[in-house]
Amino acid sequence: MSLQVEHLTVYYQTLRGDVQALEDATFTIEDGEIMGLAGESGCGKTTLGHSLIRLVPPMRYVRGKVKIDSEELPIWGMEEMNPFRFKKISIIPQYAMNAMNPTRKIGKMTEELLESRKVSFSDTLPELKRRLDMVELTHDVMNMYPIELSGGMKQRMVMVLSTLMDPTLLIADEITSALDVSTQKAVAEMLVEFRNRECCNSVMLITHDLSILYQIADTIMVMYAGQLSEKAATHTMIHSPRHPYTKLLISSLPKVGVKYAEKRLKGIPGSPPLLLDPPIGCRFRERCPVAFDKCLDVPPFLEIEKDHLVACWKEFERDA
Amino acid sequence: MRRYFSRKLLIYILTFFLAVTIDWLIPRFMPGDPVQNMLSRAMLRADAAEVMYGYYTKAFGLDVPIGQQYLNFWNALFHGDLGTSVYMFPTPVTKVLLRAVPYDIFLLIPSILLSWYAGNKFGAYAARSKWLDNTVSPLGYVLTATPYMWLGILLAWFFGIVLGKFPIAGAYSFNLVPHLSWMFIWDVLKHWFLPFASLFLVGFGGQAIGMRNMIIYELEADYSHYLEALGAPRSLVRKYAFRNAVLPQITGLALSLGVIVAGALVTEVVFSYPGIGYLLLAAIQNQDYFLIQGCFLFIIIGVLFANFVIDIVYLLIDPRTRTGMMGETA
Numbered sequence: 001m002s003l004q005v006e007h008l009t010v011y012y013q014t015l016r017g018d019v020q021a022l023e024d025a026t027f028t029i030e031d032g033e034i035m036g037l038a039g040e041s042g043c044g045k046t047t048l049g050h051s052l053i054r055l056v057p058p059m060r061y062v063r064g065k066v067k068i069d070s071e072e073l074p075i076w077g078m079e080e081m082n083p084f085r086f087k088k089i090s091i092i093p094q095y096a097m098n099a100m101n102p103t104r105k106i107g108k109m110t111e112e113l114l115e116s117r118k119v120s121f122s123d124t125l126p127e128l129k130r131r132l133d134m135v136e137l138t139h140d141v142m143n144m145y146p147i148e149l150s151g152g153m154k155q156r157m158v159m160v161l162s163t164l165m166d167p168t169l170l171i172a173d174e175i176t177s178a179l180d181v182s183t184q185k186a187v188a189e190m191l192v193e194f195r196n197r198e199c200c201n202s203v204m205l206i207t208h209d210l211s212i213l214y215q216i217a218d219t220i221m222v223m224y225a226g227q228l229s230e231k232a233a234t235h236t237m238i239h240s241p242r243h244p245y246t247k248l249l250i251s252s253l254p255k256v257g258v259k260y261a262e263k264r265l266k267g268i269p270g271s272p273p274l275l276l277d278p279p280i281g282c283r284f285r286e287r288c289p290v291a292f293d294k295c296l297d298v299p300p301f302l303e304i305e306k307d308h309l310v311a312c313w314k315e316f317e318r319d320a
Numbered sequence: 321m322r323r324y325f326s327r328k329l330l331i332y333i334l335t336f337f338l339a340v341t342i343d344w345l346i347p348r349f350m351p352g353d354p355v356q357n358m359l360s361r362a363m364l365r366a367d368a369a370e371v372m373y374g375y376y377t378k379a380f381g382l383d384v385p386i387g388q389q390y391l392n393f394w395n396a397l398f399h400g401d402l403g404t405s406v407y408m409f410p411t412p413v414t415k416v417l418l419r420a421v422p423y424d425i426f427l428l429i430p431s432i433l434l435s436w437y438a439g440n441k442f443g444a445y446a447a448r449s450k451w452l453d454n455t456v457s458p459l460g461y462v463l464t465a466t467p468y469m470w471l472g473i474l475l476a477w478f479f480g481i482v483l484g485k486f487p488i489a490g491a492y493s494f495n496l497v498p499h500l501s502w503m504f505i506w507d508v509l510k511h512w513f514l515p516f517a518s519l520f521l522v523g524f525g526g527q528a529i530g531m532r533n534m535i536i537y538e539l540e541a542d543y544s545h546y547l548e549a550l551g552a553p554r555s556l557v558r559k560y561a562f563r564n565a566v567l568p569q570i571t572g573l574a575l576s577l578g579v580i581v582a583g584a585l586v587t588e589v590v591f592s593y594p595g596i597g598y599l600l601l602a603a604i605q606n607q608d609y610f611l612i613q614g615c616f617l618f619i620i621i622g623v624l625f626a627n628f629v630i631d632i633v634y635l636l637i638d639p640r641t642r643t644g645m646m647g648e649t650a
C-alpha cells in the first residue's frame with residue numbers, strides 16, 4: 001500500500017471563519033495504482049492534493065494521519081516535510097504552466113534544485129535525458145528559458161522534473177485541463193507510461209474531467225463539497241456506481257462507450273453548498289433525491305463490496 | 321537584437337526631438353522680452369537702448385522669421401552652441417552649464433547608486449524578518465513620501481544649524497580657492513554631504529519599500545511554491561525570489577529617474593549647491609531664457625541617457641526581454 005490517509009481534515013483560515021474544504025478523508029492508494037480524483041470545481045480536490053505535500057497558511061491542519069510506504073508523513077510541518085518531498089511524494093501542480101522560474105534556464109534550474117537536495121546533477125543527467133525522450137522533448141530544452149516552451153512542452157517538462165526522484169506517490173493536479181484535446185490524450189498516456197516504467201509508484205490524478213479518467217485511471221474516487229463520496233475501480237464506477245451523487249454524475253455524462261468524450265462534470269440541479277458554513281451530516285443532502293432523516297449524521301466511508309467504498313446511509317440500509 | 325535596438329533608438333531619438341522642440345518653444349512663449357530685460361538692467365538712455373536692442377536682437381538671432389530661428393537652433397545645437405547667457409553675459413550658455421554639470425554628477429550618481437543598492441539590500445532583508453519589517457517598512461514609507469525640499473530643509477536645520485556640524489550652502493567654503501589638498505577635499509565633502517544625504521534618504525526609502533513588496537510577491541509566485549513543494553531549501557527559494565525581484569526594481573529606477581533629477585534640482589536650491597538646479601533658479605529669476613533653455617536641454621539629455629543605459633542593463637540581465645525580442649524578429 002503506498003498511501004494511507006486517515007481522518008484527514010484540512011480547513012482554510014479566513015477572516016470570515018474556517019472554510020471546511022476537506023473533512024475526515026480516509027482512503028488508501030495501492031502500489032502502482034492510478035487513482036483518479038474527481039468532483040466538481042471547488043469540492044476540495046486541490047486541497048487534498050496540496051495538504052499531502054505542502055500544507056501552508058491559509059491552510060490549516062486540523063486532524064488526521066498520512067502514511068506513505070508505512071512511514072508517517074509530518075504534513076503539518078513545513079520544514080519536517082522536506083526530506084519526503086520530491087523523493088517520496090511529488091506533485092505536478094495545477095499551475096504547471098508557471099511552475100518554473102522564468103529567469104533561469106531549465107537545465108540550470110534543475111541543477112540548482114537537485115544540488116540543493118544533495119543529489120548530483122551529473123549522475124542524474126543520463127536518466128533525465130532518457131525521460132525527456134519519453135515525453136518527446138528535445139534535450140535542447142535544458143538550454144531554454146520556460147518562456148521559450150509551449151504550454152504542452154512546459155507541462156511535460158514539469159512532469160519530468162517532478163518525477164525525477166522516482167517518488168512513491170505522484171500528485172498530478174489538472175494536468176490536462178490547460179491543454180487542447182489532442183495533447184490531453186498524449187499527456188495522459190505519458191503519465192501511464194511513467195507509472196509503467198516505475199518513474200513513480202502510484203498516482204493521484206486530480207481532474208474535473210471524467211473522460212480522461214476513463215482512459216487511464218485504475219480507480220476513481222469522487223468527492224463532494226469536501227467529503228469523500230465513493231471510491232471504486234474505474235469500470236465499477238462507470239457501470240455500477242452506488243452513491244446518489246456519483247449516479248447523477250455518471251448519468252449526466254454522454255454514453256460511457258464514447259470513451260474520449262470531452263464532456264465535463266456538470267448539470268445536476270442545485271449547487272454545492274458553501275464550505276464556510278457547510279450543512280451538517282451528509283453535505284449532498286439538499287440535492288439528494290433519496291435523502292432521509294438519518295442523513296443529518298455524517299455517513300462513514302465504508303467498503304460495501306471489495307474495493308468499493310461509499311459514504312451513503314441509503315446504500316448502507318440497502319446492503320444491510 | 322539589432323531590430324530591437326534600432327526600435328529603441330528610434331523611440332529615444334523621437335523623444336529627444338520632441339522634448340527639445342518643447343524646450344525651444346518655452347522661452348519664446350514665455351511672457352517678457354529677454355533682450356529688453358537685459359537692457360533695462362543696464363539703465364541706458366532711451367536712444368542708446370534702442371540701438372542696443374537692435375544689436376542684441378541680431379546677436380541672439382531673434383531678428384529672423386520664427387521657422388528660421390527653429391532651424392538655426394538645431395544647427396547651432398549640433399555645433400554645441402546654445403546661445404549666450406543674458407545673466408552672465410557674454411559667457412556662452414554651454415560654458416556656464418559645463419561648469420555646473422560636474423556638481424550634478426557628483427551629487428546624483430552616488431546618491432542614485434547607493435540608495436538603490438542599500439535600499440534593495442535592506443528591503444530584501446526586511447522581507448524576511450518580521451521585526452525588521454515592522455520597523456523599516458513604516459520608516460521607508462515616511463522617507464519616500466517626504467518631499468525632497470522638506471527633508472533638505474530639515475537636515476540643513478538640524479545638522480547645519482542646531483548641531484553646526486555641516487555647512488549648508490555652496491560647494492566649498494567661500495574663503496577657499498579650489499586647489500588640490502586634503503583640506504580642500506574635506507571641505508568639498510562636507511558641503512556635499514547634506515544634499516547627498518537628503519537625496520539618498522528619499523531614494524533609499526522608496527527602494528526599500530519597493531524591494532520588500534516585490535520579494536514578498538515573488539515568494540508567493542507559482543515557481544516559488546513549486547520549489548517549496550519539491551523540498552528546496554529556503555535559501556534557494558529566496559535566491560530566486562531576490563533575483564526576480566531585482567529586475568522590476570531596475571525598471572523602477574528608470575521610471576523614477578525624472579523624479580530624482582527634479583529632487584536634485586530642488587535640493588540644490590535648498591543648499592545653494594551650484595549644479596544645474598541652482599543655475600536654473602538663477603536663470604528663472606533673471607529671465608535668462610537661453611540659460612533656462614540650456615538647463616532643460618541638459619536635463620533632457622541626462623534623463624534620456626540614463627534611461628537608455630538602464631534599458632540596456634535590463635536587456636542584458638532579463639532573459640524574458642531577450643527571448644521576447646528574439647520572438648519578435650522570428
Ligand SMILES: Nc1ncnc2c1ncn2[C@@H]1O[C@H](COP(=O)(O)OP(=O)(O)O)[C@@H](O)[C@H]1O
Pocket residue numbers: 012013014019021039040041042043044045046047048058275
Ligand atoms: N486560499 C483559500 N482561502 C480560502 N478558501 C479557499 C482557498 N483555496 C480554496 N478555498 C476553498 O476551498 C474549497 C476547495 O477548493 P479546491 O481544493 O481548490 O477545489 P478543487 O481543486 O476541487 O476545485 C473551495 O470551496 C474554495 O473556495
Ligand code: SF4
Pocket residue numbers: 243244245282283284285286288289290291292294295299311312313314315
Ligand atoms: S447519505 Fe443521505 S443525503 Fe447523503 S447521499 Fe446518501 S441518501 Fe443522499
Ligand SMILES: [Mg+2]
Pocket residue numbers: 042045046047094174
Ligand atoms: Mg483544483
